[in-house]
Amino acid sequence: MAEFTMELSDEQKEVRDWLHGFAADVIRPAAAEWDEREETPWPVIQEAAKVGIYSLDFYAQQYFDPTGLGIPMAMEELFWGDAGIALSIVGTGLAAVGVLANGTEEQIGTWIPQMYGDANDVKVAAFCSSEPDAGSDVASMRTRAVYDEAKDEWVLNGTKTWATNGGIANVHVVVAVVDPDLGSKGHASFIVPPNTPGLSQGQKFKKHGIRASHTAEVVLDGVRVPGSCLLGGKEKLDARLARAREKAKKGGERVKNAAMATFEASRPAVGAMAVGTARAAYEVALEYAQTREQFGRPIIDNQGVAFQLADMRTSIDAARLLVWRASWMAINGKPFTAAEGSMSKLFASETAKKVTAQAVQILGGNGYTREYPVERMHRDSAIYTIFEGTSEIQRLVIARTLAGMPIR
Numbered sequence: 181m182a183e184f185t186m187e188l189s190d191e192q193k194e195v196r197d198w199l200h201g202f203a204a205d206v207i208r209p210a211a212a213e214w215d216e217r218e219e220t221p222w223p224v225i226q227e228a229a230k231v232g233i234y235s236l237d238f239y240a241q242q243y244f245d246p247t248g249l250g251i252p253m254a255m256e257e258l259f260w261g262d263a264g265i266a267l268s269i270v271g272t273g274l275a276a277v278g279v280l281a282n283g284t285e286e287q288i289g290t291w292i293p294q295m296y297g298d299a300n301d302v303k304v305a306a307f308c309s310s311e312p313d314a315g316s317d318v319a320s321m322r323t324r325a326v327y328d329e330a331k332d333e334w335v336l337n338g339t340k341t342w343a344t345n346g347g348i349a350n351v352h353v354v355v356a357v358v359d360p361d362l363g364s365k366g367h368a369s370f371i372v373p374p375n376t377p378g379l380s381q382g383q384k385f386k387k388h389g390i391r392a393s394h395t396a397e398v399v400l401d402g403v404r405v406p407g408s409c410l411l412g413g414k415e416k417l418d419a420r421l422a423r424a425r426e427k428a429k430k431g432g433e434r435v436k437n438a439a440m441a442t443f444e445a446s447r448p449a450v451g452a453m454a455v456g457t458a459r460a461a462y463e464v465a466l467e468y469a470q471t472r473e474q475f476g477r478p479i480i481d482n483q484g485v486a487f488q489l490a491d492m493r494t495s496i497d498a499a500r501l502l503v504w505r506a507s508w509m510a511i512n513g514k515p516f517t518a519a520e521g522s523m524s525k526l527f528a529s530e531t532a533k534k535v536t537a538q539a540v541q542i543l544g545g546n547g548y549t550r551e552y553p554v555e556r557m558h559r560d561s562a563i564y565t566i567f568e569g570t571s572e573i574q575r576l577v578i579a580r581t582l583a584g585m586p587i588r
Contacts, residue, residue: 203261211262248511252452259456264392347381389559451528529564
């Protein structure tokens with residue numbers, strides 16, 4: 181077990197500086213264009229693949245960093261560059277985490293490489309959990325997976341929504357209900373291989389922020405996948421469902437489901453994304469306050485501005501520490517006895533919204549225009565309190581954990 185530390189190693193610092201350089205030199209110059217276009221920035225993803233950032237190897241190295249800081253450090257730097265483009269680069273990671281959290285070694289080795297492709301032919305993947313009537317309320321999920329024993333195939337029907345890379349992905353990871361009587365405990369995750377008949381893209385959403393990231397509905401109409409595409413395998417699923425049925429009779433016991441396993445693993449990473457956006461906005465506001473003069477002096481000389489910047493920096497540093505703690509706990513198998521993962525995501529996402537709003541205010545009229553990046557950062561920040569569990573859901577998870585109540 182790695183000891184918790186706030187000091188990055190020389191190797192980690194080297195990786196951080198490399199990512200920062202890519203964010204500054206490649207992502208930021210392209211940010212405004214792809215935000216306006218509202219299209220997947222394939223050329224930027226390809227550049228990330230060429231230098232090794234968009235790859236299974238890089239993601240695995242950061243994911244298995246024994247300090248737990250590899251992923252949050254990477255997310256912060258990339259999202260410091262631009263949230264929309266960064267999400268296009270790392271969006272595949274959520275599907276990869278879904279396979280890593282629930283899949284067998286064979287499934288991990290087979291499907292994750294196909295999610296990324298290679299530098300000459302980049303691919304993306306999609307994790308499909310939310311539905312039109314089941315976002316935070318995963319127990320209301322309607323997408324069904326029925327086992328066809330004669331053919332050893334699963335048949336999937338339903339509609340997913342808010343799927344990053346949905347419909348354009350090479351590989352889709354789909355959460356579906358296999359036992360409706362068990363609510364969220366009766367869910368399982370499935371791989372839908374490339375070009376599987378019956379899977380199609382529905383509505384593509386035009387969004388307030390992160391507009392360079394593709395978000396769409398995914399329609400599943402009689403989609404048949406081999407039995408080997410059930411993450412974890414049928415024997416493991418049958419055993420888990422049997423335990424869930426037994427515990428359901430007793431009532432009140434907590435059972436981890438496939439979607440929640442993915443979200444638990446990824447929430448601190450989302451917090452790191454929010455820290456990156458907040459830090460970017462803070463740095464713009466700080467430089468502006470130091471150089472913008474009013475009444476013959478820089479506006480940072482005014483306490484009204486200086487105190488805002490002090491609060492912004494304090495909140496950003498606090499958010500990063502919560503993210504690092506949760507990430508260290510997760511990689512070292514420490515239980516989230518106080519929902520530390522949700523704490524990190526909640527505080528960091530709320531910080532990003534507040535800090536970017538303060539940055540717009542400090543820049544005044546300039547901050548409200550697209551000539552300065554804080555306007556885009558403010559729009560982008562709104563997503564952090566919504567996706568992968570709203571702030572309200574995070575508070576519910578924290579409160580239920582503290583009270584010793586089951587999390588459904």
